[in-house]
Amino acid sequence: MYKQKTKETDHSVIEFIEQVESPKKREDAYKLLDLFIETSGHEAKMWGPSIIGFGRYHYRYESGHEGEAPLVGFSPRKAKISLYFATGDSEREQLLSKLGKHTSGKACVYINKLADVDEDVLKQLIKQSIRFLKEAYPE
Numbered sequence: 001m002y003k004q005k006t007k008e009t010d011h012s013v014i015e016f017i018e019q020v021e022s023p024k025k026r027e028d029a030y031k032l033l034d035l036f037i038e039t040s041g042h043e044a045k046m047w048g049p050s051i052i053g054f055g056r057y058h059y060r061y062e063s064g065h066e067g068e069a070p071l072v073g074f075s076p077r078k079a080k081i082s083l084y085f086a087t088g089d090s091e092r093e094q095l096l097s098k099l100g101k102h103t104s105g106k107a108c109v110y111i112n113k114l115a116d117v118d119e120d121v122l123k124q125l126i127k128q129s130i131r132f133l134k135e136a137y138p139e
Contacts, residue, residue, distance in 0.1 A: 006048040007047065007068065008045050008056065008068065010046075012046070013052055016052070017030060017052075022078075024113065025076045028076065028114040029076040029081075032052075033052065035119065035123065035126075039123045039126040040054040040055055040126055047069075050075045050077070051074075052073055052074055053070025053071075053084070054071060054072050054073060055070060056069065056070055056071065057069060057071055071086075071129065071130045072129045080111060081110065082109070082110055083110070083122075084107065084108060084109075085107075085126070086129040086133045087106065089129075089132040091128050092125070092128060092129070092132075095124050095125050095128060098121045099121045099125070100116050102117060
């Protein structure tokens with residue numbers, strides 16, 4: 001049976017950010033922390049050892065797999081900053097086209113630094129992701 005690895009923890013978000021080696025990435029992490037709190041309306045919580053998440057939702061797939069996840073989040077990783085937004089909404093792709101310098105994987109959006117992206121579009125992505133997930137997974 002599948003065991004969810006990334007769960008909300010009671011570890012300190014500030015302590016985690018303070019451990020980020022790069023001073024510039026640490027500065028960006030604090031700016032992102034403020035931006036995500038202000039835009040999402042949720043407090044920051046650690047999810048697993050390295051994801052700073054905001055809000056939560058319960059998902060259940062047709063396969064029966066279910067769990068909890070943050071509505072949005074980010075992680076200041078060594079190589080790039082990972083941003084976590086919901087997938088499956090066409091509005092996401094439209095917003096990403098306006099975001100600025102980034103790459104994206106299946107669920108993550110990767111940026112080198114906050115200065116590379118449009119913060120207003122980033123705020124729109126946060127709001128869009130939360131709206132989409134609350135509609136897709138009403139509690």
